[in-house]
Amino acid sequence: MMSLVGSFLFSMAESLIAQLASQALVEASQVLGVYNDLQHFTQTLSYIKAVLLDAEQKQNHDYQNFELSEWLWLVRDVLSDAKNVLDEVEFENLRKKVIKAHSSSRNMIITKVNNFFSSSNPLVFRFRMARKMKQINTRLDKIAADRHKFGFSIVDADNHIVHRRELTYSSVIDSEVIGRERDREKIIKLLIHRDNNKNLAIVPIVGLGGVGKTSLAKLVFNDERIDAYFPLKMWVCVSGSFDIKQVIIKIISSANESIDATTYRQNLRDLDIQQLQNHLKSKLKCQMFLLVLDDVWNEDRVKWVELKDLIQVGAVGCQLLVTTRNHSIASMMGTIPSHILVGLSLEDSLLVFVKWAFKEGEAKKYPHLVDIGRDIVKKCGGIPLALRTLGSSLFSKYDTDEWECVRDNQIWNCHIRNAEDTGNILHALKLSYYQMPCYLKECFALFSLYPKDHAFDSFDIASLWRAHDLLPPPIINQTMKYSANQFLFELLSISFLQDFIDYGIGFSFKMHDLVHSCAARIALVECKLVTDSIEGRRRVFVRHLSFPENKGLDKFPIQRFKKLRSILFPTAGIGANSDAFLVACTSSCKHLRFLDLSDSTYETLPQSIGKLKHLRYLSLENNRNLKRLPDSICNLVMLEMLILSGCTELDTLPKGLRKLISLQHLEITTKQFALPEDEIANLSSLQTLRIEFCNNLESLFGEIKLHALKVLCVANCRNLKSLPLDIEHVPALETLLVDNCDTLEFSEGCEDQISDMRLKVLTIVSLHQLVTLPHWLQGSVNTLQYLSISSCNNLVVLPQWLSAMNCLKTICITGCPNIMSFPNDIHRLATLERLEIDGYPELLRKSQQEVGESSHTHSTTNEPDEVEEELE
Known part of the structure; x- marks a missing residue:
């Protein structure tokens, strides 16, 4: 099975066209004198984009058309190079803003003199960018001319959509229960x-x-x-x-x-x-x-x-x-x-398929589709995973042609040699993949960078997508996290993900190993899970490398992967352990956007890391030997995520954090007694801040304001006494997590002094000083959706006003042995979907009785007997 590069290109072209049209890039291109080149590129790219969807269809139906595959690879390569050039322009624009904002007059003069003798000289940079853009346009013109030989039709809009089922916090009911x-x-x-x-x-x-x-x-x-x-x-x-x-x-x-x-x-x-x-x-x-x-x-x-x-x-x-x-x-x-365990009978197979392809009570309205579905079911060999994924991909689709296309697709006739692929399961998965919208396809392919049976966290995969601009720009009052969650929900809806668990600030989930095999085959060339050597002729195509083990890093030829965009170590507890490897990464892989060095063994990093101008994500999580960081890290003005949590030996943060004007997510562990408030206050884009294992800190931030901050997590800070929870300091805060802070006390405040907070998620863990919920939480009466309290030994009572929360969907109380009472009128919580009270069966039973019919706990699938009625 060949790598289906064509399926990624449409969304990639759309993203580039949007970037070309952005006001920031237009202004920068005018200053640099490459505006006309960018306009020419936009026009040619539009011609190519119009035929990419048809090219994908032709590739799907004709794997042996090597000339078409070669043309698609050329498109992929030039779009990738063009993206690098556009990012360089944006980087230079941001760098100038930083210099202007944070340099004194004297430093400005010194900087201009230094730049005159460096590659940052405006004249040198302008000439270099103009030359690169002309080279890009020459390559693109040739590709555009060659498109005519394939007889492409113009299809300029992706009509594939995912009709999402209603999802709840409980895990999706396994269809395999049938039969x-x-x-x-x-x-x-x-x-x-x-x-x-x-x-x-x-x-x-x-x-x-x-x-x-x-x-x-x-x-x-x-x-x-x-x-x-x-x-x-x-x-x-x-x-x-x-x-x-x-x-x-x-x-x-x-x-x-x-x-x-x-x-x-x-x-x-x-x-x-x-x-x-x-x-x-x-x-x-x-x-x-x-x-x-x-x-x-x-x-x-x-x-x-x-x-x-x-x-x-x-x-x-x-x-x-x-x-x-x-x-x-x-x-x-x-x-x-x-x-x-054998495959399901034809009757049970049809029940499973119908259960996932139709809404409750809907199948009887479309008997002709059920008949087509019966033929599809026969091809699935009684394999529940195949039935579920294909049924999900056709959910809420009523066009007969779409169903017949799945039934009659030539892929069913393809032969797959590997014994594990029997039962046509991978054929079914690939057909489900074809039904995905283009924007989901590359997102799905990147799952192949993680080993089978990996326990996924939504934060990790969302960070990877985000670093490669695979997420749409967030709309007003929403974050990239919201966009990523929508993509995850869509993949869950078509049964490509499983064991989905909501833990308030994110989701955990898994992927069936055959679905993982499908992702690996889709991303066959670009994404490599390094378990052995990579053929020399394929190295030029590799964009993403993942190292589940760290053996032999000293000898790995990382410097040969010039166009690499991702390096990650996905196995918990296993990170990079070779200085030579790191030096080669930072000096040779100039286009890295995602660098995961978590669980590594470095005491410091090379200065050359500051030259990775494309870098969006850098994780040094759990580097227990890391003592210092080079200040050159602060030159990475396009960096959006910096993770330093678990670096328990880090003496101090690098100087110049204020220059990271694109930084949206920051995690810190340091031995410092005080964080650099003036530096952090200038991080105007900062939306998520996590402070962890900072045992020398007694307070956070003092009087500084973080206007964009939406998520604040404070964990294992044993001497921390206070938090800035005033609306004036964190006006946009939506999520608060406090975990294992021995001396921290929430100020309960007065009942008539309720803060106008807008929290949506509150999670409190191991806060032994907590006796009841603070009064200021009442300010979130119209916004709070998720409340979790665990291991709070001195929690005695949940206040009556908790039942006035208008949006509360989840309440989880676990490991709180001294709690004595629950709000009497909890049945007023009409929005409640999930109620867990660990270790208190009588209290839970009473609460559930009070909730009664007001608790809207939905099942995402029909029960077997309901499906039987639909088929009668």
Whole structure:
């Protein structure tokens, strides 16, 4: 399967045309004398854009047309180079603004003299940009002339849209529940009604990818009978290599779900294998437990026996449930014959498909579409993932031609050699991909930069999209985060994402490994997950590199990837560990926009990092050895996100932060006793600020104002006593998170002095001084949507005025053992969708009764019996 570069180009061309039309670029081009060149480029690009959608369709239907693929690659290459040139113009414009705003008269003179002898000389820069633009136009003119040989039709608008289902905070109901009742009962019977007395019985579930093994295991795992029988339940997704240390860490973490997972796992990684083994044995000894090992690929019996010996310390009756695609693995691990999970019957398959393709009660209105759907279902081989994704891609689409196009597409006749692709699952996924709007396609492809079974966070993927200008400009009073969330909701709606969980300030989710395989095939050439060498002839096309491991970085030829735009280390706890690698990155990869060096081992960074003028995102998160940063970082005037959280040895922030005038997101960990208020006050674009592990800080900001700040997170600042929560200091604040600040006290204020705040999200964790909610929160009566309080031991009461909140959708109260009362009239919360009160079943039952019909908890899918009625 070839990389479908054509599918990205339409949205890329649209983005470039919008940038060319921006007032800032027009003014800069006039000053630099390249205005006419940009106008010529705009006109030629418009000609090419008009045929790109038709070019994509032709590529989709004819993979062997190498001449067309070559033409599309030429378009991609010149658009990429043009984007770099336009960004250089914008960079120079921003740099001049910074110099003008922050230089004294004397410094201005010195700067002008220095610039005269450098590449920043206006005459030199103007000449260089004019030459580059002429080269771009020459290449583009030739490409435009060649377009006629392919007989393209003009299609200048992308009509693909995603009709989103109504989404709730609860996870989407798995369609695989249809037709799996007998399987569930059989597995549960095997687990809790055995005739042997073995202290560790192992039950394997075997089936094709996408057939629903994991969903069946979840149905079993969450069954009330299992809860009653096994006091301890653990779920571990293995996937990939069977690294015994990582598997042990996952098992221990799963057994301690109440503990902060990120910090806990990091602490476990610091232990050696013997310490981990002892920790695991002490955790499981004499316990009656159920352990699920999901998606096992390991065929090495030695590794399996080593793990089995470690966990055989539980009580008699412990069980292990294993899911795998491989019969030999199941035979090696199992103590009883495997449960073979087959595809759904045609009737159940149609129920699943219809459930995802139509709104509730709608299928009976379109019998002709159901008939076409029946033919589509036959091609899916009873695989629930294929049925769900194809059904979702046709949701709320009533054009017969669209349905017939899916049914009759030639892709069903393509042969895929890999055994894991049986059941036509990848054909179905690709057809669903074709139905995506262009703006989603490259976003989806970038998921391939993360390893299979990666636990995604919306912040990480949104940051990657944002750095590459894949998100639309936010409208008034909205942020890039909002745009990213809309894209994620659309991908969820078409079933390309799963296990979606809302935690207030973001979302966590996963991707089925076959969907991940589809993304990897789509982005075959441009995106590389580095697990082995990359062929020399393909290096020129690579734009994004991801290193799930950090072995051999010293020898990796990073300097050969001249057009690289992304470097990331996606595996938690594994970062860059080579000085030579970093120097090569910062000196050779001049067009980097996204540089993730989290969990690395550097004490400082090279000065050359300040020359990455295209850089939008820089993460140094959890660099525990980092002691100082070069001031040259502050030359990155296009930088939008700078993450320094977890840099616990960082003595001071770099000088000149005020020059980062594009910075929208800043995370800080430092040993400083006071933050540079005058520097931070000048960050006029700053929307998100996270202060973490700054144990020497006692107060934040004093009297400075952050007019654009929407999100403030303060965590693990043990000596912090006060926060600037006055409307005058943070007038736009929408999200506040406070976590584990031992000395911080919220001022309750007077009932008649309610602050005019506009909070939407409030999360409080481990704030032992909290007795009740502060009065100033009442100022958010018409805006607060999400309230989460956890591990606040001294919280006694939730005030009656909480029931007056007009927009509150979620209330989560967990780990607060001394809470005594809940608002009596909580039933007034007509907007409430999710109510969780951990450890207080009577209080929760009473609250749920009071909410009654006022709680609008929606299911995003129909139930099986409802679908049957629709088909009758």
